[in-house]
Amino acid sequence: MDGKATLDGRRGWFAIGAENISKPMNLGNLVRSAHAFGAAFVFLIDAHYTARASRSDTSDAAAQLPVYDVADVGALHLPRNCALVGVELVDEAVPLPSFRHPRTAAYVFGPERGSLSPAMLARCDHVVRIPTRFCINLAVAGAIVMYDRLVSSRQFADRPIGTASVQPLRRNASSGDCAPADTCGR
Numbered sequence: 001m002d003g004k005a006t007l008d009g010r011r012g013w014f015a016i017g018a019e020n021i022s023k024p025m026n027l028g029n030l031v032r033s034a035h036a037f038g039a040a041f042v043f044l045i046d047a048h049y050t051a052r053a054s055r056s057d058t059s060d061a062a063a064q065l066p067v068y069d070v071a072d073v074g075a076l077h078l079p080r081n082c083a084l085v086g087v088e089l090v091d092e093a094v095p096l097p098s099f100r101h102p103r104t105a106a107y108v109f110g111p112e113r114g115s116l117s118p119a120m121l122a123r124c125d126h127v128v129r130i131p132t133r134f135c136i137n138l139a140v141a142g143a144i145v146m147y148d149r150l151v152s153s154r155q156f157a158d159r160p161i162g163t164a165s166v167q168p169l170r171r172n173a174s175s176g177d178c179a180p181a182d183t184c185g186r
Contacts, residue, residue: 018111019108021111096145107145
């Protein structure tokens with residue numbers, strides 16, 4: 001590996017889903033984030049809006065990746081070997097920082113003013129929670145989970161333990177780009 005991480009260099013894939021989503025702005029933001037983080041597809045279970053009707057998606061993500069509308073939990077069919085991961089604030093859920101993301105996974109989020117249905121929780125292979133004091137915005141939760149999956153993929157160098165090991169950045173005079181000080185001019 002040359003030290004450069006790319007979304008395309010990851011192994012496996014993931015999908016993002018929402019059950020009973022009712023706010024078009026949240027749907028638009030969730031689909032946009034899924035597109036930005038490289039989701040294979042988006043699925044919506046019993047949604048009040050379609051991805052096409054969502055607002056706030058300036059990347060037109062619904063036209064760039066498949067979006068599946070599913071009538072109910074029983075009608076949800078995922079590809080073979082795809083783990084269904086529910087994201088919910090329940091006591092038995094694994095804290096997200098301790099969770100090992102499956103190679104192929106479909107993450108599903110509950111509605112804005114509610115939780116994943118008992119039927120959905122029963123279908124999940126794993127349930128994780130973002131360690132917050134209370135529920136956060138659905139689209140924000142989706143972005144956090146996708147970012148955690150990306151960081152957990154180990155494509156990036158480990159983070160420095162303390163500030164003493166952080167290399168200062170120097171600006172390249174010709175391009176204006178920043179680079180660690182010990183690599184400038186090489």
